[in-house]
Amino acid sequence: MNFTKFKYEAQQRAKESRKKATNIVVKEMKYRPKIGGGDFDTKTRKVAQFLGEGHKVKVTIMFRGREMQHPELGRRILDRVAEEVTHLGRVEVMPKQDGRNMTMVLGPDKKAQAAHAKKAAEEPGASESDGSAAASAPVTQVPATEPTQSTEPTEPTEADAPVADAVDREPAPAADG
Secondary structure, three states: OOHHHHHHHHHHHHHHHHHHOOOOOEEEEEEOOOOOHHHHHHHHHHHHHHHHOOOEEEEEEEOOHHHHHOHHHHHHHHHHHHHHOOOOEEEEEEEEEEOOEEEEEEEEOHHHHHHHHHHHHHHHHHHHHHHHHHHHOOOOOOOOOOOOOOOOOOOOOHHHOOOOOOOOOOOOOOOOO
């Protein structure tokens, strides 16, 4: 066998194996212990997107000052993140304190994603049959009644009082001082 042919075939096999290999990138999402609800939802949606794309996600809670005295707050946030993305991934490295940061690593879980996709595929079929029955049901309209006017006199309010123009007002008395 020719040595150059052997080297060429080895290169082709190596090239082919590199094509089939998947590059797993570790993305990082940083949270704070006092994160607001909207920010938490936005960051958690991004974590779910990364897991859906097949990336690992390192979730970091950054503590500052007195927040270091309450690591349970950070642990609670990490547990909520893990719970929100259970359908896409699983916890690979449990939360641990590392100086001022608490970290946890989530990895994509193909089995959980497949189960979630199967469950999601079943749900729209059931809701469509319910929706079509509701759409074909006759709609009855209730006639609107006019509000009744009471005959009792009401007390005048500030809003009903006439507004004086600035021209009609007398100047305020000067303060003695």
